[in-house]
Amino acid sequence: MVGKAPNGDLLEPYVLKFVSDSTHLEEFIANDYKFSYFRGQMGIHKYTDYFQTGLGLKTEATGCTPTYDAFGDPIACDVVGFSSSGSSGGGATSIGVSSNGVSTTGGSGGSSGGSASCSWSVTYLPCLCEGRADGHSAEICGCGTGSPTVLTIYCPPAYKMPTANKTTSTINPCPDCPSGSEGGVGVSLSEKPPCPGNPVPNPEIAPQTNSGIDGGLHGTCTRTGTTCNGVLGLKVHDGVDLKNPYGAPIYAMYDGIARLATQYDDEGNVDGAGYHVSITSTINGQNVRLVFFHLQESNRVSGEVKAGDIIGYQGTSGNLKAALDQKLTVSHVHIKARLNGQMVNPLNYLATTIDPSTGQITNPCQ
Amino acid sequence: MKKIYLIITILFVGLYSCKAQLNELTQTEYYGIKINNVTFRSIYDTNADLTKMRALFGNDILYKFENDILIRKEFWKPGLYYFNFNSDMGNDYFLTVFKIRSSLVSVTVKGVTAKLGDDKSVFANNTAINTHVGSNNTIAFIDKLTGSALLIFKIDEISNKIIEITFNAF
Numbered sequence: 339m340v341g342k343a344p345n346g347d348l349l350e351p352y353v354l355k356f357v358s359d360s361t362h363l364e365e366f367i368a369n370d371y372k373f374s375y376f377r378g379q380m381g382i383h384k385y386t387d388y389f390q391t392g393l394g395l396k397t398e399a400t401g402c403t404p405t406y407d408a409f410g411d412p413i414a415c416d417v418v419g420f421s422s423s424g425s426s427g428g429g430a431t432s433i434g435v436s437s438n439g440v441s442t443t444g445g446s447g448g449s450s451g452g453s454a455s456c457s458w459s460v461t462y463l464p465c466l467c468e469g470r471a472d473g474h475s476a477e478i479c480g481c482g483t484g485s486p487t488v489l490t491i492y493c494p495p496a497y498k499m500p501t502a503n504k505t506t507s508t509i510n511p512c513p514d515c516p517s518g519s520e521g522g523v524g525v526s527l528s529e530k531p532p533c534p535g536n537p538v539p540n541p542e543i544a545p546q547t548n549s550g551i552d553g554g555l556h557g558t559c560t561r562t563g564t565t566c567n568g569v570l571g572l573k574v575h576d577g578v579d580l581k582n583p584y585g586a587p588i589y590a591m592y593d594g595i596a597r598l599a600t601q602y603d604d605e606g607n608v609d610g611a612g613y614h615v616s617i618t619s620t621i622n623g624q625n626v627r628l629v630f631f632h633l634q635e636s637n638r639v640s641g642e643v644k645a646g647d648i649i650g651y652q653g654t655s656g657n658l659k660a661a662l663d664q665k666l667t668v669s670h671v672h673i674k675a676r677l678n679g680q681m682v683n684p685l686n687y688l689a690t691t692i693d694p695s696t697g698q699i700t701n702p703c704q
Numbered sequence: 705m706k707k708i709y710l711i712i713t714i715l716f717v718g719l720y721s722c723k724a725q726l727n728e729l730t731q732t733e734y735y736g737i738k739i740n741n742v743t744f745r746s747i748y749d750t751n752a753d754l755t756k757m758r759a760l761f762g763n764d765i766l767y768k769f770e771n772d773i774l775i776r777k778e779f780w781k782p783g784l785y786y787f788n789f790n791s792d793m794g795n796d797y798f799l800t801v802f803k804i805r806s807s808l809v810s811v812t813v814k815g816v817t818a819k820l821g822d823d824k825s826v827f828a829n830n831t832a833i834n835t836h837v838g839s840n841n842t843i844a845f846i847d848k849l850t851g852s853a854l855l856i857f858k859i860d861e862i863s864n865k866i867i868e869i870t871f872n873a874f
Contacts, residue, residue, distance in 0.1 A: 537829045548851030562734070562853035562873055563798045565749055571731050571849050576792045603788065604766070604780045609801050610788055610873075616773045629773055657800065657874040660854055664726060664834070664844055673790075681792050 398515030419548025533703035534646060535581065537588050537630065537671065543697045544579040544670035551697045554579035554670070556683040577674035578684045579629075584669050587648040588630055591687055594619030596643045600635075601656060611672075613638065614650050623689065624677055628684060631672040633656040725832035727812070737845075737855060738812040739785065739802070752777040752789035752797035777799075785809050794804035804869035811869050813845050813855060822866050824859045833859070840867070 372489060530541040548555025549560040554577050559566035563573020582588065590596070594617040601610035614631045615638050634653035643649060654662055661667050675684040685692055691700040729737075733756045735745040742760050750756035754767050757779050768778040777796050780786040789797035796835040804811060810819040818826045824833070827843055834842045840858050858868035 344710055385847060546851060548849075553852070560850055560852065561798075562847045562850045564796070571734075571847075573796070573798050576791075597773065601774060601776070601788075603801065603803065604782065606784050609775070609803075610790065614773065627773075637710040660856065660870075660872045661852075661874050662844070664846070664854060664856075666846075666851055672799075689773075 356642055358359075364372050392411050403672045415516045426693065431640065443458065495592065505689060531646065533689045533701055535591050535687075535702070537591055537673065537688075538582045538586065539692050540689060540701060542699060542701065543692060544581045544668050545697075546579075547666045550647050553667070555694055556685065577672050579670040579672050581668060582652045584652050585634075586652045588615075588650050588671055590617055590643045590645050590647045590649050591628060591689075592617070592619040592626070596638075596640050596644055596649055598638050598640045608655055609634075612658060613653060614649075615639065615672055617643060617649065627676040627689065628687065629676075631674070631676045632656050632668075633671070711749065725834050726844050726846045727814070727832050729845050730849075731849060733814055734847045734849075734853070736812075738810075738817075739804070740809060744799075747787070747799060752791070754779075757787075799871070800873045802871040811855070811857075817869075818857060818866055818869070820869060821865055824857075824864045825864065826866075827857075 344468045351529065358453075360402040530539060532541070543554040545551050546560065550560070552558045553560040553575065557695060558574060559569055559574050560575045561573045562571065564570070566572035566574050597616045597618075598613075599616060600608055600613050603609050611631045613633045613635045614629055616623065616627055616629045618627045620626070630650065632653055632655050633650040634655065636651075637648075638650040652669060654669070658670070658672075662669065673684040675682050675687060685694075689702045691699075692698070714756040722842070733735050735743065735748070737744040739747070742866045746760060747757075750760065754777075758765055761779070761781070765779050765781055768774050770778075771794065775791040777789045777791075777797060778787065779789075784804075786801070786805065787799065788801035790800045791797045804820060807820040807822075810817050813816075816827055816831075824841075826845065831843055834844060840861055843859060845855040853873040855872070856869070856872045858870075859865070860867045
């Protein structure tokens with residue numbers, strides 16, 4: 339259950355799990371795993387420890403802490419249930435979807451159903467035994483007793499986690515700050531939220547020591563590389579750097595689906611882009627992905643978000659810490675934007691207008 | 705009048721001490737940084753191509769490609785060194801991170817070759833040192849052209865030994 343949605347977005351990791359008592363399991367197996375014989379429960383389970391990258395556990399991808407049952411199996415932190423119903427046997431599948439009380443029955447030769455969150459379908463495939471090179475007998479692969487069956491459950495990007503499991507249920511405004519510095523240096527927790535459409539209040543470009551405001555703007559040849567606009571030794575800065583004090587919140591600019599990600603090295607240390615949040619939105623009918631970098635690990639939000647929701651808090655994760663230690667820039671959130679997969683200027687999506695030559699900002703609200 | 709001079713002096717000293725002390729590298733010096741005997745120029749020129757990186761660091765270098773929210777390629781030899789290249793569109797890759805993890809690997813910058821465990825005295829006397837960065841001192845070299853690529857030697861305050869060598873471009 340990890341893959342790409344039709345719009346190209348990666349789906350969050352889930353595992354499809356079937357549970358049945360032994361009697362019905364035997365019946366299910368005896369009928370070549372044909373789903374019309376399945377009796378029990380199906381659920382899509384969101385785990386933590388099934389998904390690893392390098393040595394870094396993807397805890398932040400699921401927003402839950404790894405725990406295990408008595409058998410050593412990971413305990414799901416989020417389950418969306420499907421339960422079977424209908425009569426046993428026969429050619430027609432009858433699988434009810436009960437996660438939100440909707441029950442659907444299918445028709446002969448295949449069926450489908452769904453809920454507000456996920457949809458499912460069952461397809462009978464033609465017999466594939468003949469001519470198989472692996473030597474399976476007709477009985478094993480299902481020929482002669484029924485067609486092979488495929489169950490597909492699709493949860494679209496709009497899938498919303500149950501509220502009880504949302505990572506936003508508890509918000510500590512400044513989890514990484516020393517005690518007594520609630521909100522971080524220079525941050526007032528009572529500060530007004532930004533104008534609608536802005537990620538931070540009064541967004542200003544964060545300058546670089548060498549290149550000034552240019553260094554915080556998108557599309558400028560201000561970074562070290564091989565060549566940029568014909569100038570050797572340079573590369574373009576993709577994205578914008580907006581000033582944001584440590585510990586200050588960052589807000590969703592548009593409704594969308596948020597995903598958490600982290601750049602780890604081979605030993606599981608955070609570096610580079612640090613902790614970040616990606617939000618995919620449909621803006622004026624176009625697919626736009628905005629990514630917010632250098633956040634704190636805690637209290638980032640995944641799943642469905644609304645414009646104006648807090649999606650995380652300013653941190654120093656990744657290479658920002660080294661830049662701050664050496665006083666090469668000021669605390670900022672780095673934002674990248676992709677429009678239909680192509681890098682574009684994130685300032686195009688801010689409510690505030692920023693003059694690239696002067697850095698002058700014009701806010702749409704007070 | 706003496707008081708005014710004193711205040712001005714204190715202000716200047718204060719401002720100077722607040723500014724990070726960086727060792728600037730010309731383009732020639734920057735691309736002349738070596739990891740063992742491999743220059744930065746040749747690493748940049750690989751454009752994170754696996755075959756080219758293997759040609760520089762051996763066929764046993766490990767490799768990982770990620771194409772998700774980030775597009776990046778990682779190369780490493782466990783316990784020795786680690787490289788990360790990022791890309792915006794999957795065409796041009798640029799070095800963003802490297803880390804040295806063994807005293808078997810040396811880094812040469814401005815003609816000075818240093819490795820983990822070496823005393824800070826391997827660097828010339830006029831090399832700028834930042835004191836008390838976190839709980840340690842650092843010797844930082846920066847690409848003068850952009851000020852956006854840092855090679856940092858972290859020095860233990862007590863032993864004066866190099867305890868970490870990292871590179872960050874941002």
